[in-house]
Amino acid sequence: MGVMLMSILVGLVVLILSYVVIRLFTFIRWYKKIKKVLSHFPGPKPHWLFGNALQIGCFHDFVCRNHEEYVEKQNAKAYTFWLFINRPILQLTHPDTIKVLMKSNAPKAKSGAGYLFVLPWLGDSLLVSDGPKWERNRRLLTPGFHFSVLNGYFKVYNDVADTLLEKFASSCKDGKYIEIFKLASLATLDTLLQCSLSYKGNVQLVGENHPYVKAVKRLVTLVLARALNIFLYNPILFRLSSTGREFYKLCDFVHQFSEDIIAKRRKELANNQDSEKKKQLDFLDILLTATDDNGNGLTNEEIRNEVDTFMFAGHDTTASALSWSMYSLGKHKDIQEKVYKEVREVVGDKQYIDSDDISKMKYLSMFVKEVLRCHSPVPTVSRMIKEPCVVEGVEFPEGSIFDLSMFDVHHNSHVWPEPWVSSFDDISKMKYLSMFVKEVLRCHSPVPSVSRMIKEPCVVEGVEFPEGSLFGLSMFDVHHNSHIWPEPWEFKPERFEEDKHHEMDPYSFVPFSAGPRNCIGQAFAQHEEKVLIARIVNRFEISLDPDHKVEHFMEVVMRAKNGIMVNFKERS
Numbered sequence: 009m010g011v012m013l014m015s016i017l018v019g020l021v022v023l024i025l026s027y028v029v030i031r032l033f034t035f036i037r038w039y040k041k042i043k044k045v046l047s048h049f050p051g052p053k054p055h056w057l058f059g060n061a062l063q064i065g066c067f068h069d070f071v072c073r074n075h076e077e078y079v080e081k082q083n084a085k086a087y088t089f090w091l092f093i094n095r096p097i098l099q100l101t102h103p104d105t106i107k108v109l110m111k112s113n114a115p116k117a118k119s120g121a122g123y124l125f126v127l128p129w130l131g132d133s134l135l136v137s138d139g140p141k142w143e144r145n146r147r148l149l150t151p152g153f154h155f156s157v158l159n160g161y162f163k164v165y166n167d168v169a170d171t172l173l174e175k176f177a178s179s180c181k182d183g184k185y186i187e188i189f190k191l192a193s194l195a196t197l198d199t200l201l202q203c204s205l206s207y208k209g210n211v212q213l214v215g216e217n218h219p220y221v222k223a224v225k226r227l228v229t230l231v232l233a234r235a236l237n238i239f240l241y242n243p244i245l246f247r248l249s250s251t252g253r254e255f256y257k258l259c260d261f262v263h264q265f266s267e268d269i270i271a272k273r274r275k276e277l278a279n280n281q282d283s284e285k286k287k288q289l290d291f292l293d294i295l296l297t298a299t300d301d302n303g304n305g306l307t308n309e310e311i312r313n314e315v316d317t318f319m320f321a322g323h324d325t326t327a328s329a330l331s332w333s334m335y336s337l338g339k340h341k342d343i344q345e346k347v348y349k350e351v352r353e354v355v356g357d358k359q360y361i362d363s364d365d366i367s368k369m370k371y372l373s374m375f376v377k378e379v380l381r382c383h384s385p386v387p388t389v390s391r392m393i394k395e396p397c398v399v400e401g402v403e404f405p406e407g408s409i410f411d412l413s414m415f416d417v418h419h420n421s422h423v424w425p426e427p428w429v430s431s432f433d434d435i436s437k438m439k440y441l442s443m444f445v446k447e448v449l450r451c452h453s454p455v456p457s458v459s460r461m462i463k464e465p466c467v468v469e470g471v472e473f474p475e476g477s478l479f480g481l482s483m484f485d486v487h488h489n490s491h492i493w494p495e496p497w498e499f500k501p502e503r504f505e506e507d508k509h510h511e512m513d514p515y516s517f518v519p520f521s522a523g524p525r526n527c528i529g530q531a532f533a534q535h536e537e538k539v540l541i542a543r544i545v546n547r548f549e550i551s552l553d554p555d556h557k558v559e560h561f562m563e564v565v566m567r568a569k570n571g572i573m574v575n576f577k578e579r580s
């Protein structure tokens with residue numbers, strides 16, 4: 009018995025030692041290889057064990073130092089830095105390099121900080137998933153962002169603006185300055201809750217006392233707290249920590265919140281009660297009715313994950329863009345005047361962006377749509393399937409060709425809905441506002457960077473990177489690269505005048521990323537931004553507190569280190 013136990017023990021030790029030796033050997037081989045690959049790129053000198061982790065301090069300052077040294081002085085299209093001995097990152101800083109990864113289907117980096125930390129909250133949703141799961145869900149969600157659906161949300165943007173503007177008016181009496189990010193963030197969360205779940209909970213008025221709002225805000229903080237604390241990277245240690253316990257408790261709470269609404273809506277859909285009460289579709293309606301090629305829909309959990317993802321990916325990002333827009337308007341009074349003049353010309357004294365001269369716009373809008381419907385500029389497209397596919401309950405074999413006839417659909421009297429009133433018209437007429445919003449997105453890059461870990465070897469600047477290499481796709485660097493953007497730190501909406509911008513590489517302006525993993529909510533976000541900015545500028549003159557220093561502060565989204573203090577004065 010004793011001998012047997014001893015043999016098992018020795019066997020076990022040998023097994024563990026062999027495992028450790030193999031891992032060590034693999035690591036050393038990988039380390040030598042990746043070091044050689046990275047030697048082609050410049051970067052701050054790393055410590056052998058900690059890499060550059062101890063030099064980072066404020067991440068924003070670290071990025072700016074590297075930008076100056078490598079991107080500006082050395083004109084490098086990428087530079088490298090190490091978080092620890094096992095975590096080298098190639099930071100892509102030029103359209104030529106960033107496009108290699110953006111065009112590919114390289115998965116999101118799921119080890120270390122970042123995407124992994126949001127998994128318990130968002131599940132395997134669009135933002136985090138890869139491969140066939142992502143492909144299927146992207147296909148199912150895309151119709152939810154079709155312009156005909158987005159158009160219906162203009163009413164929500166305007167309602168949200170009503171509350172926000174009243175808050176500005178009451179808080180800024182007597183020339184007081186207020187911090188803008190918090191208010192912007194509540195407004196964008198309010199919008200998303202209404203557009204995703206048709207949930208109206210007076211979110212902006214109740215503020216962070218609202219339990220759901222409080223939970224979402226706290227979850228974002230806890231994800232960040234974990235990313236900054238290496239001891240919480242391990243999932244078991246995280247679960248045992250007080251931060252982890254709070255995080256999981258809040259996840260349960262927000263999951264329950266969405267699940268209750270989803271279950272209720274499913275029931276209403278089954279009983280066909282919904283259509284009578286609600287005229288405007290929300291994202292939930294679309295997610296509940298979406299089916300893939302095999303007729304399978306999304307499960308309640310999948311829907312919940314996607315809704316939670318919209319909240320996470322869509323509210324602080326848009327709030328960042330809105331806050332930096334207020335900053336830019338306050339800082340550049342001449343630009344504010346131009347935006348104001350244009351808004352006046354288009355919307356005049358209207359309270360709602362699309363109310364007063366609606367009849368004229370309705371006609372224009374109907375005219376354009378009717379031309380598109382009647383003459384269908386692209387009448388059909390075709391697809392040949394690679395796998396069997398079920399259409400109307402009939403299975404088609406691989407190789408079948410389908411004609412997708414938009415012409416027929418547009419002329420099908422059972423499908424064509426009542427012509428609806430477009431409110432795009434106001435927004436699309438504001439060319440200067442569009443340029444202004446783009447310049448805010450370039451200059452302040454609300455999502456400063458994203459990351460990818462490649463599953464297959466990939467060539468960047470003639471150098472082959474092995475599987476497992478980690479890349480930082482730095483939109484902030486690309487947007488401030490003086491070899492691409494002259495005087496990149498200057499705020500000049502005119503850069504985006506059509507003729508100038510169209511000559512540029514499309515990957516020189518990537519605030520929403522680009523390629524297959526671009527932001528699904530980009531049109532939604534820009535519509536909301538434009539309505540809110542137009543409504544604010546039309547009513548208020550915006551000024552910055554001259555005694556308050558505003559500095560960028562890079563987190564998951566671009567914030568201001570000590571906030572942005574703004575005054576909104578009623579125009580006379």
Ligand code: HEM
Nearest residue numbers: 134135321322325326329454455458520521527528529533
């Ligand atoms: C100014 C506002 C916004 C900015 C700057 C922004 C930026 C981005 C960026 C850079 C990505 C790529 C992320 C990555 O590669 O990991 C992304 C993805 C995504 N965004 Fe946005 N976003 C904004 C607003 C929104 C809104 C309003 C929604 C939802 C309604 C949304 C939903 C998503 C989703 C679901 C993805 C994942 C898409 C996929 O991988 O297929 N975003 N966004």
